[in-house]
Amino acid sequence: MSIDVSGVTKTFGDFVALDDVSVSLPTGQLTALLGPSGGGKSTLLRVIAGLETADTGRVTIEGVDATRLPPQKRNVGFVFQHYAVFKHMTVAKNVAFGLEIRKRPKAEIAARVDELLRLVHLSQFSHRLPSQLSGGQRQRMALARALAVEPKVLLLDEPFGALDAKVRKELRDWLRRLHDEVHVTTVFVTHDQEEAMEVADEIVVINDGRVEQVGTPDQLYDEPANDFVMSFLGEVTTLGGVLLRPHDVHISTTPQLAGAAEGTVSRVLRVGFEVRVNVLTDDGEDVLLVLTRTHARQLGIEPGVRVWVTPASGALTVPSMKAAVG
Amino acid sequence: MTSALAGVTGAAAEPASREGRRPRRSRRATPRNTLTKGAALGLGVTMVWFSILVLIPLAAIVATASENGWSQYVATLQNPQTWAAIKLTVGQALLVTVINIVMGTVIAWVLVRDRFPGKAILDVIIDVPFALPTIVAGLVLLALYGPNSPIGVHWANTERAVFLALAFVTLPFIVRTVQPVLEELESDVEEAAASLGASRTTIIRRIVLPSLTPAIAAGAALSFARAISEYGSLVLLSGNLPFRTEVVSVRVLSFIENGNTASAAALATIMLAVALLVIVVLDIVQRRVSRRG
Amino acid sequence: MVEVSTPVRWALRLAAVAYVFFLVAWPVALVVRQTFSNGLDNLIEAFQDPHVVNALELTLMVAFWAVVINTLFGVTISILLVRYEFPGKRLLSALIDVPLSVSPVVVGLALLLVYNGRDGWFGPTLEANGLQVIFDTPGMIMATCFVALPLVIREVVPTLTEVGDDQEQAARSLGANARQTFWRITLPSIKWAVIYGVVLSLARSLGEFGAVKIVSGNVTGRTQTATLMVEAKYQNFQQGTAYATSFLLILVSIACLVVVAVLRPKHP
Ligand SMILES: Nc1ncnc2c1ncn2[C@@H]1O[C@H](COP(=O)(O)OP(=O)(O)OP(=O)(O)O)[C@@H](O)[C@H]1O
Numbered sequence: 001m002s003i004d005v006s007g008v009t010k011t012f013g014d015f016v017a018l019d020d021v022s023v024s025l026p027t028g029q030l031t032a033l034l035g036p037s038g039g040g041k042s043t044l045l046r047v048i049a050g051l052e053t054a055d056t057g058r059v060t061i062e063g064v065d066a067t068r069l070p071p072q073k074r075n076v077g078f079v080f081q082h083y084a085v086f087k088h089m090t091v092a093k094n095v096a097f098g099l100e101i102r103k104r105p106k107a108e109i110a111a112r113v114d115e116l117l118r119l120v121h122l123s124q125f126s127h128r129l130p131s132q133l134s135g136g137q138r139q140r141m142a143l144a145r146a147l148a149v150e151p152k153v154l155l156l157d158e159p160f161g162a163l164d165a166k167v168r169k170e171l172r173d174w175l176r177r178l179h180d181e182v183h184v185t186t187v188f189v190t191h192d193q194e195e196a197m198e199v200a201d202e203i204v205v206i207n208d209g210r211v212e213q214v215g216t217p218d219q220l221y222d223e224p225a226n227d228f229v230m231s232f233l234g235e236v237t238t239l240g241g242v243l244l245r246p247h248d249v250h251i252s253t254t255p256q257l258a259g260a261a262e263g264t265v266s267r268v269l270r271v272g273f274e275v276r277v278n279v280l281t282d283d284g285e286d287v288l289l290v291l292t293r294t295h296a297r298q299l300g301i302e303p304g305v306r307v308w309v310t311p312a313s314g315a316l317t318v319p320s321m322k323a324a325v326g
Numbered sequence: 327m328t329s330a331l332a333g334v335t336g337a338a339a340e341p342a343s344r345e346g347r348r349p350r351r352s353r354r355a356t357p358r359n360t361l362t363k364g365a366a367l368g369l370g371v372t373m374v375w376f377s378i379l380v381l382i383p384l385a386a387i388v389a390t391a392s393e394n395g396w397s398q399y400v401a402t403l404q405n406p407q408t409w410a411a412i413k414l415t416v417g418q419a420l421l422v423t424v425i426n427i428v429m430g431t432v433i434a435w436v437l438v439r440d441r442f443p444g445k446a447i448l449d450v451i452i453d454v455p456f457a458l459p460t461i462v463a464g465l466v467l468l469a470l471y472g473p474n475s476p477i478g479v480h481w482a483n484t485e486r487a488v489f490l491a492l493a494f495v496t497l498p499f500i501v502r503t504v505q506p507v508l509e510e511l512e513s514d515v516e517e518a519a520a521s522l523g524a525s526r527t528t529i530i531r532r533i534v535l536p537s538l539t540p541a542i543a544a545g546a547a548l549s550f551a552r553a554i555s556e557y558g559s560l561v562l563l564s565g566n567l568p569f570r571t572e573v574v575s576v577r578v579l580s581f582i583e584n585g586n587t588a589s590a591a592a593l594a595t596i597m598l599a600v601a602l603l604v605i606v607v608l609d610i611v612q613r614r615v616s617r618r619g
Numbered sequence: 620m621v622e623v624s625t626p627v628r629w630a631l632r633l634a635a636v637a638y639v640f641f642l643v644a645w646p647v648a649l650v651v652r653q654t655f656s657n658g659l660d661n662l663i664e665a666f667q668d669p670h671v672v673n674a675l676e677l678t679l680m681v682a683f684w685a686v687v688i689n690t691l692f693g694v695t696i697s698i699l700l701v702r703y704e705f706p707g708k709r710l711l712s713a714l715i716d717v718p719l720s721v722s723p724v725v726v727g728l729a730l731l732l733v734y735n736g737r738d739g740w741f742g743p744t745l746e747a748n749g750l751q752v753i754f755d756t757p758g759m760i761m762a763t764c765f766v767a768l769p770l771v772i773r774e775v776v777p778t779l780t781e782v783g784d785d786q787e788q789a790a791r792s793l794g795a796n797a798r799q800t801f802w803r804i805t806l807p808s809i810k811w812a813v814i815y816g817v818v819l820s821l822a823r824s825l826g827e828f829g830a831v832k833i834v835s836g837n838v839t840g841r842t843q844t845a846t847l848m849v850e851a852k853y854q855n856f857q858q859g860t861a862y863a864t865s866f867l868l869i870l871v872s873i874a875c876l877v878v879v880a881v882l883r884p885k886h887p
């Protein structure tokens with residue numbers, strides 16, 4: 001295991017930001033910390049980097065107990081959401097900074113900076129000041145700067161958060177490819193589940209200072225540990241007291257299946273090739289389901305039509321919190 | 327607690343504010359004219375007043391000084407008493423500026439990064455030299471460093487008195503230009519340096535200080551300009567002894583009192599030139615900062 | 620954020636506090652104490668001296684007019700600089716700062732050369748028409764205006780820039796004319812900046828010394844302001860009165876500072 005966090009608690013005043021968090025992140029993988037805003041993702045990342053000290057618990061990096069090490073000694077690369085560029089240094093100087101601190105020979109530094117700038121496609125900008133770069137370019141420079149010192153782990157806090165949707169998507173694919181090339185253990189924070197599912201080998205879902213679940217994107221999607229994870233990873237609806245995905249709801253215009261709930265179509269919304277249908281059951285539940293257009297047309301779904309809905313066979317269902325409590 | 331001076335000195339540290347929201351447009355080759363009739367009238371009236379008050383009088387100084395060509399300047403500078411005054415003024419102003427660069431930065435650092443009871447009071451006291459009448463400043467310094475000094479330091483009528491007065495009146499300049507910049511330094515930049523392995527001293531030397539340099543330079547220019555033109559605080563304190571504690575302003579005044587307006591104007595022109603130089607330097611520093619963005 | 624080590628932090632804190640204490644706090648405190656060394660005698664004596672009372676009144680009058688003029692001028696120039704484009708704008712913007720770097724003595728000399736009644740550029744003509752500038756109040760007001768000129772502008776320009784012109788354009792689109800837009804939108808949004816500018820100008824105007832000394836002629840009881848009075852009394856060995864007058868000036872200037880510190884919105 002590359003990074004081991006065990007029993008870490010962090011409080012700010014009397015506010016508990018991390019509550020007894022333990023996770024292990026395997027070497028060479030790309031891990032996403034996913035969770036809602038304020039859940040404690042940044043705090044966990046900063047504790048790993050040594051920018052914040054945990055109140056209790058231990059952090060081990062590559063087998064070395066790093067709990068008491070200052071950030072300078074941990075050899076982690078950290079990429080900040082707002083880049084944290086050194087404004088008064090050129091792009092090349094920014095990237096060279098960590099190597100100069102380590103007093104590497106000049107020639108070696110020059111070669112390494114060259115190589116990294118090529119890797120992040122910024123070679124032609126090496127003599128510019130950061131203010132003369134676009135947001136995406138600045139972010140790539142920040143990444144090159146973090147990679148220059150050959151960190152044992154690379155930590156990225158919402159690396160693409162400040163970029164527009166298109167650049168974000170490009171950089172996301174690029175990060176995946178970069179990771180496949182350099183293979184450094186990487187942890188990145190995001191609150192965008194799509195980003196996490198697409199890029200990460202493994203996802204750690206964090207909410208309210210606690211780890212809700214750890215697993216591959218497929219595991220999380222197919223076997224969510226609880227209703228929070230389930231609803232955070234994709235759209236859900238309730239039917240008969242259970243949570244399920246809207247495309248897992250079976251609908252018919254005749255009472256075919258036993259136990260199906262009867263109701264009336266209250267709203268039909270076409271979004272591209274799919275049709276989103278709201279059904280108000282006679283028990284007062286508002287069920288959302290998603291059909292293909294063809295399917296909807298075959299069934300003749302329109303507002304006011306009487307229908308029967310039931311979980312499709314093999315549908316993933318999770319008891320809803322409300323049902324569990326009530 | 328925030329400062330009264332922030333607005334006075336802050337403009338130097340905040341580039342582009344004076345140019346309005348569209349700095350790019352003002353760099354066009356042909357400046358646009360968007361004045362409405364009313365605005366043009368306003369501009370006319372204010373320009374007349376500005377000319378009557380500032381431009382024409384300053385032009386009068388240069389004109390008077392140049393009536394006899396360069397010989398007036400040469401004669402003025404060759405006067406040993408005047409030359410001694412220039413040397414003293416520039417020398418002490420430089421010394422004070424250096425002290426301000428160090429102490430001003432330290433004080434700004436303490437005000438922004440440190441926390442202790444009474445810090446708010448320190449913050450207000452920094453502005454006192456700005457608000458205090460200069461003659462009172464001299465009187466005040468005399469109380470501690472004059473003949474009745476309670477700590478036995480008798481610096482009145484010496485070069486040290488000149489230094490004290492200049493240090494007093496220029497205290498706020500660097501503090502108030504550096505402080506806002508330091509406040510706005512993003513902590514993640516320092517954290518980035520730390521995670522790259524930089525020690526505390528390295529972070530301060532290579533990350534923090536370079537970011538402060540433009541502000542320090544701007545504050546230093548202001549403080550130097552103020553120091554070479556100081557008059558009021560020196561009147562009671564320095565004794566105005568020729569060749570020893572007489573500064574340029576006092577020299578100009580004695581030329582005026584002796585009716586020697588030509589020499590007064592020549593010396594004043596030299597001071598104006600230095601002031602202008604300082605403004606140009608300030609502007610260059612500001613523009614370099616704004617390019618950095 | 621780098622945290623310096625504890626000894627270094629203490630050293631820096633001590634250096635900063637000691638420097639300010641020895642340079643400013645202690646000397647000012649000494650003058651305040653000496654003012655009250657005989658109880659209220661110094662103050663009472665000062666207020667019974669008609670010259671002192673006269674000087675204080677003159678100072679207030681000169682400062683009042685200088686502040687009024689500088690405020691009108693400053694607000695107008697600020698709006699022109701921020702909201703309009705015109706040839707020479709950059710130059711004007713740079714020239715506005717000139718008074719900050721000009722010695723008060725040079726200011727006095729400059730006004731003297733143009734407005735003195737004997738051989739000034741405009742002085743004789745003006746005097747022939749009954750307006751004496753030099754050695755009289757108009758000259759003193761002008762000198763004070765000169766030295767305090769940039770203060771209002773330096774407060775208002777950044778605020779005006781920050782506020783932007785969206786609201787003004789909105790008002791225009793709703794049918795407000797230029798005058799209504801100014802009074803209902805622009806002025807309220809720069810109100811505080813104008814007030815700080817006024818307070819700072821007031822402090823500067825009350826305390827002006829060198830420039831006023833030259834243009835006023837420093838005639839006791841007629842053109843002697845409070846600051847000139849301090850010099851005269853101190854040199855006449857009437858130190859009690861000098862201290863008392865200084866104390867009043869210190870009081871006013873610190874009051875100005877406190878007003879500004881309280882009014883200025885705390886930035887986050
Ligand atoms: N320095 C601090 N002082 C006080 N509270 C803090 C501090 N840093 C974080 N917190 C609190 O800790 C909680 C977790 O913060 P954290 O930054 O880790 O959230 P996050 O999951 O990264 O959220 P986001 O997605 O919005 O960045 C928040 O409620 C935040 O208010």
Ligand SMILES: [Mg+2]
Nearest residue numbers: 041042043157
């Ligand atoms: Mg965060």
